[in-house]
Every structure is written in C-alpha cells, then in structure tokens.
Amino acid sequence: MTTDITRLLWNTTALYTAPTAPELADDLTAGAREAGAFREKYQGKVTLLDDAGLTAALTAYERLNELLLKPQLYAHLLFAADAEDDDNKRLSQRTAEFGNRMSRELLFFDLEIMDIPDERYAKLAATPELAPYRHYLDSVRRFRRHTLKEREEQLLKLKNLTGAEAFSRLFDELTSSLRYRMELEGEEREFTGEELLGLLHHADGTVREQAFSTFLRRHEEEGIVLATIFNTIALDHGQELELRAYHHPMEPTNLGNELPEEVVNRLMEVSEANYGLARDYFRLKAQLLGLPKLKNTDIYAPVGETGRRFTFDEARELVLAAYGEFNPDFRSIVAAFFAERRIDVLPRPGKSGGAFCMGMTPHLPPYVLLNFTGNLRDVATLAHELGHGLHFVLAQRQTMLNYHAPLPLAETASVFGEMLLTRFLLNREPEHRTKIALLCAKIEDIIATTFRQNVLTRFEERLHLERQAGLVTAGRLGDLWWEENGKLYGDAVEMIEPYRWGWSYISHFIHARFYCYSYTFAELLVLSLYQKYLDEGAAFIPTYIDLLASGGSRSPADTVRPAGIDLADPHFWQKGYDFLAELIVELKELVGNA
Structure with a gap:
C-alpha cells in the first residue's frame, strides 16, 4: 500500500499560509503597537489598581500574549521541520528578536505585580474577581527576592540574544x-x-x-x-x-x-x-x-516480537484504539491530530531530532513532531506525544496565563498515554513470547x-x-x-x-535547566494514577480529566490532591518503584513459564 507523503507532513497553514504571509507581518506590527499601548496604559500604575482594574489588566495582558506568541510559535515549527531552509532561518531569527524586544517592553508588568505591598496583595487576591489568577499572581511574586530592577532585567534579556539563546540556536x-x-x-x-x-x-x-x-x-x-x-x-x-x-x-x-x-x-x-x-x-x-x-x-x-516493524497507519490505529478504550472522547481529540495534519512524522535532513508536542495557546491547536522509524518504541512515542496533545487540548478550558501545566506535571498525560498503550497491547496479545516482549518494552520505558x-x-x-x-x-x-x-x-x-x-x-x-527530573516525577506519579484507575475503573476518569483540564491554574500539590495523592508523603516515590518491582516479578514469571 502506498502512502501519500503529504499526510505525513504537518500542515501549518491554520496559523499562517507561508513565512512571507502578509498576515504574519501584520501580526508582528500589531503586536508591537499593542505592547506599546499596554505599557503606556499601565506602567507605574499596577500597584495602585483595585481588583477590577487588575483583573482588566490581566485579561488584556493575556490577549496581548496570544497575539505576540502566534508568529513566534509558527516560526519555531518551521525551523524544527527544516533548520536548513533559509526562509525558516530568517523567520526564526526575526521572531526571536521580536519576542525578546516584546518581553523587554512588557517586563514592567510582572515587576509591578511583585511590588504590590503584601497586605494590599492579600486583600486583592482574596477577591472573587482575581480568584482565577491567584495561582499566576502567586507564581510571579514567588521570585521577588531573586528579581532585579527593570533596567537590569531588560539588559539581561537583551544580552540573551547573543548569549544563551544564540548558543542554544x-x-x-x-x-x-x-x-x-x-x-x-x-x-x-x-x-x-x-x-x-x-x-x-x-x-x-x-x-x-x-x-x-x-x-x-x-x-x-x-x-x-x-x-x-x-x-x-x-x-x-x-x-x-x-x-x-x-x-x-x-x-x-x-x-x-x-x-x-x-x-x-x-x-x-x-x-x-x-x-x-x-x-x-x-x-x-x-x-x-x-x-x-x-x-x-x-x-x-x-x-521476540518487539523486533517487528510498524507502518505509521498501524501505529495510528493502535494508539487511537488504546485511547478510545480508556475514554471515547480521548480518541476523538487524538484523532483530530491526524485528520488535521498536525503531526510531522518522518526523519529527514535538517529536521530536529527526537519528538515533541508544542502547545500553543488556548485558541490555537497543538502540533506534534516525530521521527518515526517503525519500531515499537516509536509507536510508544506517538502515544506519548499525543498524550501531551490531549493535555494541551483539555487545558484550553483555561485562559492564557493558566494554560500551561506546571513543569512537574507536564509529562503526566504523555506517560499515562504510554501506559494505556502497553496495557492495551498486553491484554490483546495471545502469544506468550510476545507478552514477554511487550512487558520488556514497558519496563525499559x-x-x-x-x-x-x-x-x-x-x-x-x-x-x-x-x-x-x-x-x-x-x-x-x-x-x-x-x-x-x-x-x-x-x-x-x-x-x-x-x-x-x-x-x-x-x-x-x-x-531548559533541570527539566529531566520532571520525567522521573511524572512517571512515578502516573504509576500511582494508573493504579488508582485499575482500582476504581471508570469512576477515576473524571478526576483524571479535571487534573489535565486544570492546566497551570493550580500548584502541582493542589492539582494532584483530588486524586488522593500527597506529594509530601515521604513514601510516595517508593510506591512507584514498588510497581516497577511487581512488573519485573511478572516478567520473571512469564519467562519461567515460557
């Protein structure tokens, strides 16, 4: 069966029709203009705003951030798909410089939120109007004692272009x-x-x-x-x-x-x-x-059978079936990535290595990049990245400042998705040797x-x-x-x-500095969540959906507490490794019976 190669490339025209699209240039111009207007309206006044005024400022700040981010995210997708294309390079650098300039323009807003006196802030944060933004405001103020004056912060951001960001590029x-x-x-x-x-x-x-x-x-x-x-x-x-x-x-x-x-x-x-x-x-x-x-x-x-090769169509059907068995609504959300061509599939020269899912904003769809070569690990990677995608879609119930999950929870849905795929395969596999192979793959993961x-x-x-x-x-x-x-x-x-x-x-x-421990955090958390799913069945699903849909509106501890998880429990992490030990025992029993 031949495969239409275009459906294995993502379609970014839902964002802009091309790197040279007039709409993109218009958004850059409008973004700069509106950032200037926001600064003119609010600079030097944030500490004096009442609850209604601060709410209005935060709402305007969210709309502005969505406008500013769209061209930058689009440029990142193009550059990730082909870093050797000159147009992609130019756009990536142009939007990076634009983003840096806009962050310097708007830096005052967070700094003035930090400067609100504690007593006044406590009264503001307790109002119903600001309740949706409480976690965001607390997160900003948490960095007060490590934050410099505005001019110093602006200089640090400016030098980033020729410093860390340049070396990252x-x-x-x-x-x-x-x-x-x-x-x-x-x-x-x-x-x-x-x-x-x-x-x-x-x-x-x-x-x-x-x-x-x-x-x-x-x-x-x-x-x-x-x-x-x-x-x-x-x-x-x-x-x-x-x-x-x-x-x-x-x-x-x-x-x-x-x-x-x-x-x-x-x-x-x-x-x-x-x-x-x-x-x-x-x-x-x-x-x-x-x-x-x-x-x-x-x-x-x-x-054994983990040596088999999978076509991308086979991988898609397995992943859709695994998500659909857990929740039919999840299957529909995941299926949209394929139907709308929001996945870039195959490795090629100039393309970024690895895999990622880019969550955009509450009003823009997420995209997935893969380097699919057809082994079982690649099928699991597809389930993993679509877990991220599911998380981003469910979190679109939030507004921009509460959209992205806190880093320790960013890998939760992705790792859970891999677990769903593994158990789906294990439960349907009649061959003893293949069960051993699948269990090995999960333990290795x-x-x-x-x-x-x-x-x-x-x-x-x-x-x-x-x-x-x-x-x-x-x-x-x-x-x-x-x-x-x-x-x-x-x-x-x-x-x-x-x-x-x-x-x-x-x-x-x-x-990203010290991102990697988030994977460890997420895996051990997911093992606990998955055990609760096995114990509670369908009754667990609404709790899980609420966890994902909360985005970044709550702290990690507050997000997982409704699922009965206490991150301060000194024995919590060991429970995840006990689960792993049980899988290894299960594998030894399968090997012994082979």
Whole structure:
C-alpha cells in the first residue's frame, strides 16, 4: 500500500499560509503597537489598581500574549521541520528578536505585580474577581527576592540574544545538520541521527553497536563546538545565579516548579536507592538475549516480537484504539491530530531530532513532531506525544496565563498515554513470547523515564557545580557522564567507549535547566494514577480529566490532591518503584513459564 507523503507532513497553514504571509507581518506590527499601548496604559500604575482594574489588566495582558506568541510559535515549527531552509532561518531569527524586544517592553508588568505591598496583595487576591489568577499572581511574586530592577532585567534579556539563546540556536542548527555514513546490509549509505538511534532496536547486536558508535563519534568530531556550547550555557546560568542570589543551580527550577528542595532531593535519592531494580532487569534481559552481559547498546534490543516493524497507519490505529478504550472522547481529540495534519512524522535532513508536542495557546491547536522509524518504541512515542496533545487540548478550558501545566506535571498525560498503550497491547496479545516482549518494552520505558532521567539530572547538576570553578573540558564532561551512568549500570551493563560522548546530544541540557527530573516525577506519579484507575475503573476518569483540564491554574500539590495523592508523603516515590518491582516479578514469571 502506498502512502501519500503529504499526510505525513504537518500542515501549518491554520496559523499562517507561508513565512512571507502578509498576515504574519501584520501580526508582528500589531503586536508591537499593542505592547506599546499596554505599557503606556499601565506602567507605574499596577500597584495602585483595585481588583477590577487588575483583573482588566490581566485579561488584556493575556490577549496581548496570544497575539505576540502566534508568529513566534509558527516560526519555531518551521525551523524544527527544516533548520536548513533559509526562509525558516530568517523567520526564526526575526521572531526571536521580536519576542525578546516584546518581553523587554512588557517586563514592567510582572515587576509591578511583585511590588504590590503584601497586605494590599492579600486583600486583592482574596477577591472573587482575581480568584482565577491567584495561582499566576502567586507564581510571579514567588521570585521577588531573586528579581532585579527593570533596567537590569531588560539588559539581561537583551544580552540573551547573543548569549544563551544564540548558543542554544547554534546547538540546534549544528545537530540538525549532522550527516552520518555507515554500512548496513552490505551497502554504505547516509543516515540521519534519528535513523541511527532507531537502529538501537535492531535485532543484530553488531548493527546496534556500530550505529550508536557512528552517531557518537560524529558528535565527537564536533567536540570543540559542543563542549563550548555546554560550558557557555552553564557559565551563563552560573552568572545569573550569582546576580539573583540563588544558592544552588537547581534552585530556580525548583522554585518555578513549586517543589521544595527536600521533595526533589527525596525523589532523586529514592530513585538512586532503587537502581538495583534496573540492574536486576538488565541481567534478566541478558539471559533472554543469550548474552553473558549486556552492553549499553543492547538495552533496547528487541525480544521476540518487539523486533517487528510498524507502518505509521498501524501505529495510528493502535494508539487511537488504546485511547478510545480508556475514554471515547480521548480518541476523538487524538484523532483530530491526524485528520488535521498536525503531526510531522518522518526523519529527514535538517529536521530536529527526537519528538515533541508544542502547545500553543488556548485558541490555537497543538502540533506534534516525530521521527518515526517503525519500531515499537516509536509507536510508544506517538502515544506519548499525543498524550501531551490531549493535555494541551483539555487545558484550553483555561485562559492564557493558566494554560500551561506546571513543569512537574507536564509529562503526566504523555506517560499515562504510554501506559494505556502497553496495557492495551498486553491484554490483546495471545502469544506468550510476545507478552514477554511487550512487558520488556514497558519496563525499559519506565527505567528510561525514571532512572535514566535521574542520571541526566545528576550529570547536569555536576556540570553546573564544576563550571562554577572553571572550564569543564570535553574530557571531563565525558568523565562525569561515565561516572553517573556507571552508578546506574553497575556491573550489569558494559558501556561502549564512544558513550563518553553520550552527553553531547541531549537537548534538554541546552534548552531548559533541570527539566529531566520532571520525567522521573511524572512517571512515578502516573504509576500511582494508573493504579488508582485499575482500582476504581471508570469512576477515576473524571478526576483524571479535571487534573489535565486544570492546566497551570493550580500548584502541582493542589492539582494532584483530588486524586488522593500527597506529594509530601515521604513514601510516595517508593510506591512507584514498588510497581516497577511487581512488573519485573511478572516478567520473571512469564519467562519461567515460557
């Protein structure tokens, strides 16, 4: 069956017809004009507004932000789809500079919200008019003691264009431009990075190791640039920590996530205390593969039927069925991504690696980027990103300032979607060996989403701490990476030598400080939520919908409390790892009965 390639490319014309569309230029002009008018109307007056006046200002601020964001988000989609196209490059840079200028123009608003005296703020926040914005206002004011004067803040934002943002852009352009040559099945040919990483699921161990080595060695060739980017990002962050009087590199992220330091530390410490579960699984997988010991290129090796290939149509139907079994309304929401061509599917030169779902605004539809190569992991990635999409659609009940979920909950719907897919497949699979393969895939996914993300977070923490004392060379970055991964793998997994460059392609280190622990948080949270679903059945679904639909209108603790979850419970994180332990026991029983 032939596939119409155009339906595998996203259609962004719902935003603008082209990078050169007059409507886009008009929105940029209108946005600049309205930002100036907003500043003229409210600058120097926010602390004097009553509840009705502050509500009106917030409502106007939301409308303005939606106008300003639309061209920037559109440009990001085009650049992610093809970073080598000159028009996309120009538009991306133009909108980045526009966004920076507008953020400087509007910076006064948050600063003046911070300046409202505590007693006056308490009275304002208690009014019914401002109730919908209470969480947003509290979130802004939380950063008061780390915020500088307006002119200083403006200068920091201005220099970002030629500082951290410029190096982030360089990383994206460099990594998306890399080409790789490798022999496969007797023929040497060119691969994209995503195609090589997809070969980590190949049945032949030699191919897996060759593919990953080729990928990493190519990054090593760009080691001077990559090490400079990582050092510059860390130095920039360190300087800002000093300017803002933070005491630890993770403190701004924890504050923004509304998570006390002790909660994050407990999450990471409990994860490390359970690394033995991963090693237990790795030894079992070596047995299943008939190997004396796994290499880290064998971790995602296919077991039985996981070696099968899926067309994108097959993947779509599986994901739709899994969501539909949970809730028919979810199937309809997810199906719209396919029907409206809001998914860009296949890897190609110039396209960003990995996968993401971009939530726009409450009035614009979200889009998904994939690099689909047809293995089971790619099917799970489709379920994952559409979980994000579902979350963004349900949160469109909120207004702009409450739209985006707090970072610790941003991965909740995506990870839950993967769990729905796994159980859907397991419940319908009659073959014993295939059940083993599917359970292996799920366990590997949990290990990747918890333990591996904890490793990434510890590496990032050590990078930032060491950069405070001076340059961290590429060799030292490799050492840090090797040591943190070694704590997870122990004597159960042998790391191939090129893996010393495994840090160099992780984009989260570049684009967002300490994002990775959000995956660990979300996975363990989802395991608890999914257990409640198994216990309560359909009665759980309204609670789950409300959790997703709340967007960013509540703190993480307040968002999950209606589901009976207490993030302050010192035993909470261990419950998720107990669930993982049960899956490993279930797998051992299946293997024993094979």
